[in-house]
Amino acid sequence: MMIHELFAYLCVDNADQAIAFYRDAFGATEIFRLTEPSGRIGHAELDFGGVTVMLSDEFPEMDIRGPRALGGTAVSIHLHVDDADAVVQRALEAGATLERPVRDEFYGERGGVVRDPFGHRWNIGHSIEKVAPEEMQRRYTEMMELTPDAPV
Template identity: 30%
Template sequence: MAVKRIKPNIQSDRFDESRAFYNGVIGLEEHGGLDWILFFGTDQREVQLSVMSLDVKAHVHPDISIEVDDVDAVYDRAVKAGAEIVYPLTDEDWGLRRFFVRDPNGAVINVTQHG
């Protein structure tokens, strides 16, 4: 199992201001999104952050997204370790298989794998 990227998720409803800041001030490009989430990054896929109002399916804000190449293996290890599963392992309509788990510090981690 390999980690492919780690992406911070900033909770906000201020999408216009976020666009102005992350594009105009920081210099990141907007890379699409949905009505509840924006993606900013560069031409390197590993350089990305998200600004989201609230995850529309989990109804919980994930602090960080970690993309892996085997989400089922990570899910199994999390369950065996007794970690709190905040959102169950789910195949999402937009092509991700994911779950949310709470780390020992209380942070919610969105563990994902692209279909």
Template identity: 40%
Template sequence: MPTYKPAGHHAVSPYLLVADASLMLAFLQATFGARELYRKARGDGSIMHAEVRIDDSVVMLGERPDGRDPVRCSTHVYVPDVDACHAAGLAAGASSLSPPTDQPYGDRTAGLRDPQGHVWWIGTRTAD
């Protein structure tokens, strides 16, 4: 029986409107170990729509067809090892907004700005 959302998708998924979808896909794979699920290209080769899985969540993205500026966003991702993820993001071309730091609310967190200007807050739960 059909459901109201695709199998494997949560009710809410980030949708990134980016300048270069191939670059973003490479960044997500290198930083978060994202696995590409789907890609639909336009006739000119630009990416109309793509989906990747990061852990248990789907992130969707696409390039704006009209040449307008991309929509920059801020996204939070829980990861198994914030220090390793932060280092992977830096190696993939991101800049650090905040180094991995233990927080009083029980998370170890860090911040990255990817090569296209999107902000990624990453965290690992360290205490209840």
């Protein structure tokens, strides 16, 4: 078996508003959308700087629901950018809520976490240091020994 691509496919309770948010917050551009006569978006594709993210409105009749309808999400999307501070600020100005302020992390990245208005969680970061896996493990172990309840 050969895998050629992997796409995030988001379900939201208002795809039209979500497309506008992702444009304003992250600079995404719309590739195309398929819209039902009722206005519900069955499928849309957005370009996030060369990476495609797909999304649709909720389809409860097909058991396709967004994170708010489910009471949360088990998935986080990691957006690797040039300037995490600026992108987090831009996302907040566009309507996201801050879950974790931007800070330097043990794994060599500066990043923060926001939740978009549709319930999806975004880790936003940029590289500040190349860290070997062994060193990353050492730092992680040390951090967990000092503060075992610390969110990663």
